[in-house]
Amino acid sequence: MRKIKNKILGSVILIVTLSLTAISILAYESFSSILEAQALKEDTIHLEQTNNQLNQLIDDVQKYAANMVNDELLLKFASKTEYPSVYDELSAYRDVVTQLTKFNVLRDYLQSSAIVRSDGRVFWSALYLDPYFEQLLLEDWFTDATANSVKSGFTAPHFIQDQGPKKVVTFFIRFDPEYGGMLLLNIDYSAFSDLFDYLSLSFDKVAWVGPRGSVMYNHGWADTTPPLPSAEEEGRLIVKQQDNAYQLTGRLDKTEWSVVTFTSKDRFYEWLGDIIKYWAVFVALCVALCFVMFLPIISSIVRPISQMSKAMKQVSMGNLQVSLTFRSNDELSVLGSGFQTMIGSLRRQMAEREEQERRNRKMSAELLFAQINPHFIYNTLNTVVYLARKGNREAIEEMVESFIGILQDAVHIGETGQYVAVEQEIELIDHYVRIQRYRYTERFRLEWETEEQAKPIRIPKSLIQPLVENAIFHGFAEKESQGLIRISVRLLGERIQIKVRDNGCGMATEIARAVEEGSLPSTRRPSGGMRRIGLRNIRERIDYLYGEAGRMTVQSREGQGTVITIELPASGPSD
Structure with missing residues (x-):
């Protein structure tokens, strides 16, 4: 050969x-x-x-x-x-x-x-x-x-x-x-x-x-x-x-x-100046010499390459069903075989990409439906009616503004995608907590510890709000004294750390470990709040979006509160 x-x-x-x-x-x-x-x-x-x-x-x-x-x-x-x-x-x-x-x-x-x-x-x-x-x-x-x-x-x-x-x-x-x-x-x-x-x-x-x-x-x-x-x-x-x-x-x-x-x-x-002109003349001479000397050889190579070129154009137009039929006794046969293998790989990758897009759309839809539910709307409006009867205009205005902010966030999910800046997530949580404070007066308070340089960092949408909701409805459900939720967001090198701490009733160590590992069965969402994206869902979203680069830990002791820590790459999810 x-x-x-x-x-x-x-x-x-x-x-x-x-x-x-x-x-x-x-x-x-x-x-x-x-x-x-x-x-x-x-x-x-x-x-x-x-x-x-x-x-x-x-x-x-x-x-x-x-x-x-x-x-x-x-x-x-x-x-x-x-x-x-x-x-x-x-x-x-x-x-x-x-x-x-x-x-x-x-x-x-x-x-x-x-x-x-x-x-x-x-x-x-x-x-x-x-x-x-x-x-x-x-x-x-x-x-x-x-x-x-x-x-x-x-x-x-x-x-x-x-x-x-x-x-x-x-x-x-x-x-x-x-x-x-x-x-x-x-x-x-x-x-x-x-x-x-x-x-x-x-x-x-x-x-x-x-x-x-x-x-x-x-x-x-x-x-x-x-x-x-x-x-x-x-x-x-x-x-x-x-x-x-x-x-x-x-x-x-x-x-x-x-x-x-x-x-x-x-x-x-x-x-380069004059050198470019010098090299231009040199290249022209070399091309002319090579053309005269190698024309017979090039002719025998061009034909199969031309077929591959046409096939590649078809692929670039989206046709992945093309095939090559030329026969050659040199390395072009290997190229043709490699091209066919590449087309097969492209078909498989396209199928995998479609599956990935389907999962993304499913996750986006789940996130959209998780934003708000009729119970939350009913309880919020019922509180507004109560405040109206009491004649508390300032409270009504503040509560309605917060409610509108939550609705806007739910409506805009298609525009912002699955990621928002930390400062936008803070704004959503402030709206939510303001509404819950009117429903549960003096039952809890919220403190923020957020570094300025962490505010523009983009994180998955509705990542922190479910943790706050869990603290309110589970951490303080049986607590008679006022509860405290402290949220800290800071940069640790090239990673962003989100820590949600409450002094609620806490949970047993084995339950906390099950929550962290994702082995705890899903529980019914509370009827008084926004539709819950549970801790298991949050952990699955982190695993899907960040892989091993994302981490969520749960520390809790009965009667002493719960600390949930999430660490993500500050540069965003890996492709």
Whole structure:
């Protein structure tokens, strides 16, 4: 049997290998030095352009701030600490806010501004009288920058709360000593980071380094600190070449800032330029030569490949009933057999996928029907009627709003799928608990311990609510004192932990173990609550969606309460 490699490998290896080797040696010798010099030149230009933009921004901020501190209204307000009345001081503050707003709108990069009066009080460009701003100036970003009593300068990037968290770089400038006080300009951090984001497209690593080596922007340096040039190395732009890379450091005017970039020589070869043209000619010649030499051989190979191509097109259009009929005495027969095997595998995978989709639809339907039942509607509306007779409008409004929230959650299950963010699950549980509190006054209370970073994490829908329902109807059913349900949600590395703890009547150890293992028979759902997704159902959903990556544990002792802990991957279920 003549193999394909016996037909073509000998001649192809000989011709193509010799051609590629010769051309590669010539190209490397001719263009490697050109590439390195051109790459270094281009990177130097990019860094200088960015430094010029940064220097222009810095210069504009300093000049603009200098104009502001000479404004008569701001000077007067910064120095005057006593007023005839609070109204007079507020009136003066409103005039200052108006003036600061006029200045702010003239510069897109200004997030906000503030005046630190000579007596230490802080007045923001928005009409806020909040001790938060005075406490803000006690943080390191401000105290470190102003420690040497310099007249003006920039702080390190930091966050302020101004209609939401804002990351800014603050420029401070002191009023003349005869007036006292200080002007603060909060510059949007993106005014700087956008320049560095654009610069990072040209370098492997980019860092914006402040005083004492503090890193204010980092792209690609990982946990290492960008090396800075020594004091003896002079110049605005310093180039350090290494064996396989080079580092450029640009120092910015009028600040202690530097921009450090790092480029490996691998990037040199992205500058193909003339080499692309050279290789295009070479490839064309090789193709022409191979076409003339191997046309008879290729013809004998193309026919079965053409049949396979047509069969693959049929498969791509959804027809999995195709078959190949060509006969060949080389490896193409193996390919044809493999193709047939692949089609069989695809058929089996499609069937398995359909079964999986069917199970998903079934689980979604079960989850939808588990949201709410007529008993819950009846009891809720009956409580509303009772409250209406008592004339308790506020309670009726609160209860109806919660009921509407539960209905909306049930209606939207098709839109959100089987997963919701933790904060949405919290909202649903709060609605449910608010309704139950009116039905079971002072019987229980709910406490949350939720980490902020855990709130956006998506978890299976209605995962926590059944645990709360079980605690209310089973944990406190025979308890005379007020019950407590404490729910904690937190991140543990790359996993999210949900813990529901109650101080109810608890259960025997063997029952808790059966619940955890899923061997406890299903029990009748309570008639007074939402349709229960029992603990067994929750465990099965976790097993189905997460496999071994999901875990549920149950700890309980009779008379001492129950703790149910669920741990899931924070990144979501595995496919």
